[in-house]
C-alpha cells in the first residue's frame with residue numbers, strides 16, 4: 001500500500017503536458033474488437049484502467065503489443081470468445097463497452113455486470129434499451145448480461161437519459177449493422193467524438209458525433225489503422241484548478257481549449273486568469289478567489305468529473321457557493337474528507353453549500369474515488385502543513401504520473417510505501 005505525503009503551501013508554476021483521455025481510451029481499446037487487422041493506438045495514457053482493459057482484451061484472445069509506454073498495437077483477428085466473467089470485469093465500470101463491442105463482432109456477448117466508482121445507482125437500462133432496439137435479446141442471469149441476436153438490425157433510438165456509456169455502446173453494436181442507426185439525445189462529450197473518429201479511421205461510417213443526433217451507417221468490415229487519442233479534458237481541468245487553487249501560474253499543454261470552455265468560464269468568474277492558445281491554456285491567479293455557483297451537466301456543461309476538484313477551490317473562495325450535482329445521484333462522499341481539512345460544507349441531496357474559509361489545514365484523508373482523490377491532492381497542495389492521501393488505487397486508475405507532474409510544477413509531494 002502507498003500514500004501521498006504533501007506539504008502544502010507551494011504555488012504551482014511552470015508547464016505540464018496533458019496525457020491521452022482516459023474515458024476515450026477505455027472505449028477505444030474494446031472497440032478494437034470490431035477491427036479485422038492491427039490497430040495502432042497512440043497517446044494512450046499509462047494508467048491502471050488501461051492495464052485492466054488491455055488485460056481483458058488479452059483474456060479474450062487479442063494480441064496486444066506495447067510499442068512504448070503510450071503506444072499499443074492490438075490485433076483481435078483471432079478472438080473467438082464473447083464471454084467476460086465477473087473476475088475479468090469487476091475492476092472497472094467501462095468494461096460495459098465489451099458488451100457493445102462483442103455484440104458488434106459476434107452478435108453475441110456475455111458480460112458480467114460491471115464494477116467501478118460508486119456514485120449511487122448506476123443503471124445501464126439505456127444501454128439495454130439501445131441493444132434491444134437493434135434487435136438484440138438481452139437477459140440478466142446470476143449477475144451476467146446475456147445478449148444475442150441473429151443479426152444486428154439498424155434502428156432509430158431515442159435515449160431517455162443523456163448517457164456517455166449508452167451512446168458509445170450503441171455506436172459499437174451498430175457499426176456493422178445493416179442500414180443506418182440513428183441515436184437521438186446522444187451524449188456529446190469529447191470522448192464520444194474520439195470513439196467515432198477512431199471507428200471512422202478504421203473504416204466505419206459515423207456522422208454527427210459531438211451533436212445530439214448520431215448516424216451510424218453500417219459497414220461490412222473495419223480494417224486496421226493508426227489512431228491517436230485526444231488529450232484528457234478532465235486531467236487538463238484538474239491541473240487548471242490546481243494552478244488556480246495554489247495561486248500559481250501554469251501553462252497546461254496538449255489540450256483542446258474548446259473542450260475546456262465551461263471550466264475556463266467558471267475560473268474567470270472566480271477571479272482566476274486564463275489565456276487560451278492553440279493547444280494550451282495558461283492559468284494564473286494573483287487575487288483572492290470569488291464565490292461561484294456550479295451545476296454539473298452533460299457536455300458542454302461543467303463536467304461532473306471536475307465537481308470534486310472545483311469544490312476545493314470554492315472551499316477557499318470568499319462567500320457562499322452552491323454546487324449542484326446534475327449527473328450523478330451521489331457524488332459528495334469526499335466532502336467529509338474535505339471537512340476534516342477545515343472546509344465548511346453542508347450537503348443536502350445533490351446540493352453542497354460551501355462557505356469559504358481562509359485556509360485549509362493538512363490532515364490524513366482518503367481518496368474515495370478517482371476525481372475525489374485528485375481533489376484531496378489539490379487540497380493538500382494548498383493546505384497548511386502536511387496532508388496524507390490514502391487509497392491511491394483510485395488516483396492511479398486515471399491520472400498518468402500525477403505526482404511526478406505536480407512535483408515538476410513545484411508541489412512538495414511524495415509517494416511513500418506503508
Ligand code: EPZ
Pocket residue numbers: 022023024026093094117121122123124125126127128161162163164165166187304305327328329370371398
Ligand atoms: C462516464 O460514465 C464516465 N466514465 C464518468 O467518468 C463520467 O462521470 C460520466 O460518463 C458522466 O460524464 C467513462 O467514460 C468510463 P453516463 P458513464 O452513462 O458512461 C444515468 C471518471 O471519473 N444513466 O453518462 O457510466 C446515470 O445513472 C468517471 O472518469 C441511466 O440512467 O455515465 C447518470 O445519472 C467516473 N441509465 C447519468 O445517466 C443508463 O443506462 C450519466 O451517466 C446509463 C446512465
